[in-house]
Amino acid sequence: MLALAETWLDLPRRAIPAPRALRTARQLRPHEVDDLVAGYRDGQRVRELAAQFGISRGTVGQHLRARGIETKPPGLQPDEVPEAARLYRAGWSLARIAEMFGTTDYTVRAHLRSAGMQMRRPYERVV
16 A cells, blocks of 8 residues: 555646646626526527626526526427327428427427327428
8 A cells, every 4th residue: 555655746736637627607697697688588598698697507597587588488388289180290390390480309309209190201202
């Protein structure tokens, strides 16, 4: 054990990592939160706002939710699933259907699979 400890002194200095500088969370002032909310309502993305204000995307979401703004796109409503399935059978892509209903392609896919729809392979065409 002592022999092992003696070899530590032989290690080059650069082999020992330097301690990381600690970062503290940046607190936004109330007028900055107002600017953040206004930017989101004007169409800026959460990622852009996080970079602009020097905070994480999660913190942007927390500020928006605190102001009553939901950042997740609305899901596909149960009464919309049959129409989405009809469009998918007609050859529409999941992305195109999602754009029509204002949601994501992952949401459309999940609802169609739950309804028993067989998914096409990627780039498979409907003839």
